[in-house]
Amino acid sequence: MTPEHSPHAVLDELAGHPHGDDLARVVHTAAFAAADERRSTLESGLAELVDRAGLSVADAETRYGNAIRALERGTSEGAGSATRVLLATLLARGVALSPPEGVEAEGRVAEALVWLATYTSVDALTALDAALGERADGLWRAVAALVRRADQGALPQLGRAGAILAAAALRASPSPAARAEAVALVEEVRDPIVRSLLRDALSPGRRPSHAPDAALAEGRGAAGGDVWASGEPDRASARLSGELTPPPRGPVQLVLLAATGILFVLHLGRLAGRFLLRYRRPAALDVGPRGVTVRSRTELFGRVLRERETYIPVESLLRATREVRYPRLGLYAGLVALGLGTYVGVSLLVDGARAGSPELLGMGALVFAFGAALDFGLSHLGTASRGRCRVVLVPRKGPALALGGIERDAADLALARLPRP
CATH class of the missing domain: 2.30.29 (PH-domain like)
Structure with a gap:
């Protein structure tokens, strides 16, 4: 994406446009209506929305294209085109004008944005940081929650495609909150493509500037959320997932x-x-x-x-x-098993020797060996959860x-x- 076709440039254009916020509200309403009804086209009811806003097609003209005409064309917009960036930025600006309040509202908005980015040509995730700044942090956490749920198969309406696209948005975002979520998700998700996309967010140019632990810097630890090359360690935070x-x-x-x-x-x-x-x-x-x-x-x-x-x-x-918890439980249980195996095994061996019974001798040796093996296994059980x-x-x-x-x-x-x- 070239600088002149970036969300920041579009926002600058909209700031000087006499109907910039009105266009953002129209795109916001049309897009969220499509998401609610699971429509891949956005032009349904568009004329009524434009009339209600007191706009005309001429009022939607920008140097990136006509916003209303772009909504009518919908999915025919080519990836990376100026009008596609315009629609994405207008939708993000519409979210900024009516920001969600609370975790549940952020979850609903994030799900709608991910669905739109997956099934329509309007991908506002690419413009969230430019339009909302730090206010996008809650939405990025909600996007990460969607990736977790989709990875567990709990979001069939988004599916694997939605999880991959959401992971790519988290990877591309410069937000510290999005990066922290990407670090945490690397260890949680099972989909190899999603995990690979998130690992790319931990490339050498994007690693924490002062992570002392090598595994943490590589994204393999459970802590995340360091300051990303900001040079402000006093503001650093860490994330633990459990x-x-x-x-x-x-x-x-x-x-x-x-x-x-x-x-x-x-x-x-x-x-x-x-x-x-x-x-x-x-x-x-x-x-x-x-x-x-x-x-x-x-x-x-x-x-x-x-x-x-x-x-x-x-x-x-x-x-x-x-x-x-219980750091020596396996060791103590192994000692008890060894003691019982030794007592029962030796008793059977003695009785077998006195009676001249090969069966008792063999059973005693077997019990003794089983107790020793159980002691060895339980004593090393802690290595699995070390x-x-x-x-x-x-x-x-x-x-x-x-x-x-x-x-x-x-x-x-x-x-x-x-x-x-």
């Missing part, structure tokens, strides 16, 4: 729940929900010098039931720690929050950004 888990319980509560059997029922219900109902609570934790933000959603059968965002300023944060931990946030007021399945190195890097008391 899943909400129950916060740690106190010793008295834990003993009571275990003694009454309620703890077992809770764990059994959680496992049943996870594997039978596909109950998930994915979450992202943004850690910065001023506080932490937890964005989470609740999913059932791959569908999003609720989205939630919690911000805890640093002065309201009592404690932020990372902990490894490096994973849980981050626990305890505010001064309100319930504690915990995110599990996070890499230890990434958690240490992120929590180090919080100021020490």
Whole structure:
């Protein structure tokens, strides 16, 4: 895209146009109506919209083409053409004139924009940053959420094509929020093309300017959201991706729940929900010098039931720690298995020797060998989950929050950004 055909240049043209904002509203209304009705053409009802806005075809003339004529031609516009850039910028400007408020509204707008970019010639994602500036951050987070849902097969209306196009938009955006989402998505999505597109956002010219961890700089860690070559490390933030888990319980509560059997029922219900109902609570934790933000959603059968965002300023944060749950559980279980195998195996060997029974001797040797093998396997079980931990946030007021399945190195890097008391 040449500078004279860029969204910034079109916005400059519209700023001096007597009907620039009116044209943006017309394009915005026509495009979102097409998205709601899942139409790949935009000219339906266009004449009524133009009349209602008090415009004529002559009023839509710009040096990039006529906006109304471009809407009538719709998908016949060639990729990269001046009128196509004009329509994309007008739609982005229309979003800026009526910006969405809240996570749900941002999600609806982002889904409409991705659908339009996939099935029509109007791709406003390329002009979001130019038209909205920092106000586009929420929309980029919503676009990333769409990529996650589409990767899980929860958005058939967008499909794989929509996920690929949304990933390409995240990769191309200069927004730090879009880059942070691209870093987080690299480890989350399964589609190889989407993952490849997102990895391109971590090319040498776009890596964080001060990421000390090599895996993080390559986009393989769970933390993201560094300052991208901005030279302002004080404003840096990091993102951790995991899943909400129950916060740690106190010793008295834990003993009571275990003694009454309620703890077992809770764990059994959680496992049943996870594997039978596909109950998930994915979450992202943004850690910065001023506080932490937890964005989470609740999913059932791959569908999003609720989205939630919690911000805890640093002065309201009592404690932020990372902990490894049961780090020696495998070792202790292996020792118990070895002890039982040794006791039972030696007893059978002694009884077999006294009775002269080859069957008892063989059974004793087998039990002893099984106990030793079980001890070896359980002792090395931790290597499968090595490096994973849980981050626990305890505010001064309100319930504690915990995110599990996070890499230890990434958690240490992120929590180090919080100021020490």
